Amino acid sequence: MRNSDRRLDALGLATLVFVIAGLYMAFLYAQTEVNMGLVYRIFFFHLGAVAAGFFAIIVVAVAGIAYLRTNARAWDRIAESSAEIGIVFCTIALLTGMIWARPIWGVWWTWDPRLTSFLILWLIYIAYLMLRASARDDARVARFSAVFGIVGALNVPIVIMSARVWRGISPVLFQETQQGFTFGLTPEMTQTLVVCITACLLLFFYLLALRTRLEAVRDELVALRRARSAR
Amino acid sequence: MKFLRQVLAIVQKDLAAELRTKENLSAMVVFALLVLVIFNFAFELQGVDITVLGSGVLWVAFTFSGILGLGRSFAAEKDKGSLEGVLLSPVDRGAVFLGKATSNFLFITVMEAVTLPLFALLNNVGMPWFPLIPYILLGTLGFAAMGTLLSAVAASTKMREVMLPILLFPVSIPLLMAAVKLTGGALQARAFADVSNWFNILIVYDVIFLVVAFWVFEYVVEE
Numbered sequence: 001m002r003n004s005d006r007r008l009d010a011l012g013l014a015t016l017v018f019v020i021a022g023l024y025m026a027f028l029y030a031q032t033e034v035n036m037g038l039v040y041r042i043f044f045f046h047l048g049a050v051a052a053g054f055f056a057i058i059v060v061a062v063a064g065i066a067y068l069r070t071n072a073r074a075w076d077r078i079a080e081s082s083a084e085i086g087i088v089f090c091t092i093a094l095l096t097g098m099i100w101a102r103p104i105w106g107v108w109w110t111w112d113p114r115l116t117s118f119l120i121l122w123l124i125y126i127a128y129l130m131l132r133a134s135a136r137d138d139a140r141v142a143r144f145s146a147v148f149g150i151v152g153a154l155n156v157p158i159v160i161m162s163a164r165v166w167r168g169i170s171p172v173l174f175q176e177t178q179q180g181f182t183f184g185l186t187p188e189m190t191q192t193l194v195v196c197i198t199a200c201l202l203l204f205f206y207l208l209a210l211r212t213r214l215e216a217v218r219d220e221l222v223a224l225r226r227a228r229s230a231r
Numbered sequence: 232m233k234f235l236r237q238v239l240a241i242v243q244k245d246l247a248a249e250l251r252t253k254e255n256l257s258a259m260v261v262f263a264l265l266v267l268v269i270f271n272f273a274f275e276l277q278g279v280d281i282t283v284l285g286s287g288v289l290w291v292a293f294t295f296s297g298i299l300g301l302g303r304s305f306a307a308e309k310d311k312g313s314l315e316g317v318l319l320s321p322v323d324r325g326a327v328f329l330g331k332a333t334s335n336f337l338f339i340t341v342m343e344a345v346t347l348p349l350f351a352l353l354n355n356v357g358m359p360w361f362p363l364i365p366y367i368l369l370g371t372l373g374f375a376a377m378g379t380l381l382s383a384v385a386a387s388t389k390m391r392e393v394m395l396p397i398l399l400f401p402v403s404i405p406l407l408m409a410a411v412k413l414t415g416g417a418l419q420a421r422a423f424a425d426v427s428n429w430f431n432i433l434i435v436y437d438v439i440f441l442v443v444a445f446w447v448f449e450y451v452v453e454e
Contacts, residue, residue, distance in 0.1 A: 123401040134388040
């Protein structure tokens with residue numbers, strides 16, 4: 001067993017523990033919220049997915065910068081994998097947000113600053129992956145996507161700021177209330193939230209490690225095939 | 232000084248090529264006019280307060296028509312193989328970017344300069360030229376900078392005509408929001424304090440993406 005395998009397994013185990021703990025806490029440990037009832041529990045998964053969705057685009061940009069500096073294919077693999085996983089979390093965040101909004105706000109969708117920002121982030125992910133697919137045969141695809149990843153990630157804070165101004169909310173960096181209403185988080189809820197967000201981030205890292213390795217193996221395979229046909 | 236001369240040389244080249252045929256510019260102007268006409272029928276602009284909807288109509292016309300010009304900016308160079316010539320010449324990559332961005336900015340501005348009076352004429356609306364023109368120029372600046380960078384990317388992909396809007400629109404949404412709000416504020420003669428937030432966002436966007444595009448452009452064109 002290689003050393004990296006052992007580390008990957010440890011990460012997978014930690015993810016599993018946190019996911020199970022998060023499920024237990026979200027459904028049984030945290031008490032039911034007074035105003036919203038049971039439906040608020042989706043929030044724990046929603047915020048976890050939001051955290052992972054945002055985190056993934058930062059990874060895409062940082063790996064993109066590192067790729068442009070070093071020209072090492074490993075960074076490109078990380079950027080591509082992170083974008084693929086990021087769009088999954090981003091989709092989960094959008095869907096859970098809509099499921100939550102339906103009973104609470106009475107609509108599936110509203111152009112709330114947070115929802116709007118997330119939709120645009122989702123579109124940036126889509127554009128990034130379409131660019132990769134469209135330029136796959138080009139040797140410069142890694143550089144193109146690194147550039148677009150950097151530009152896309154830089155857009156995110158500006159989008160968040162302008163979505164807030166758009167709805168007439170002054171542009172403050174830290175939101176003072178949770179999702180447009182003040183709901184007092186009990187200590188149990190806060191603990192659950194921390195565990196759930198940690199679980200999602202661990203899951204993100206675990207998937208990222210697996211996906212990056214898959215890409216590395218694929219590269220190896222291509223190299224082997226090429227070496228064989230050259231013989 | 233040498234850098235500035237190189238930028239000007241690129242701009243001059245683009246202007247000379249465009250002025251010879253005027254294909255691109257005339258297509259952009261006609262397209263923008265068509266957007267105005269289509270909006271008139273799609274939204275029945277006769278009855279409504281044009282100062283409210285007008286800014287959106289204008290910016291849709293500007294961006295859609297602008298994308299046409301931006302798309303040609305590098306696609307034409309690729310097709311004629313002249314991009315290699317530009318890159319082989321002893322010119323800094325940053326100068327190539329600034330030159331291309333400047334000529335794109337100029338083309339879009341010319342299109343806007345024709346569209347704006349037509350819009351005023353067709354909708355019988357008085358134009359508050361003073362705050363309006365700086366707002367439009369600032370919006371166009373960020374759009375042209377971003378568009379030049381992404382046009383260079385899109386020109387190398389398989390489906391380049393489709394790729395440019397897919398890449399450019401998501402990342403220019405904040406710019407578009409700010410430009411529409413500022414233009415609307417100007418049309419409705421609102422006080423600057425009402426829209427100063429948007430003005431700041433527009434400036435931040437312009438500065439950030441001019442710098443970033445200038446910095447990463449060399450990675451996009453390098454073979």
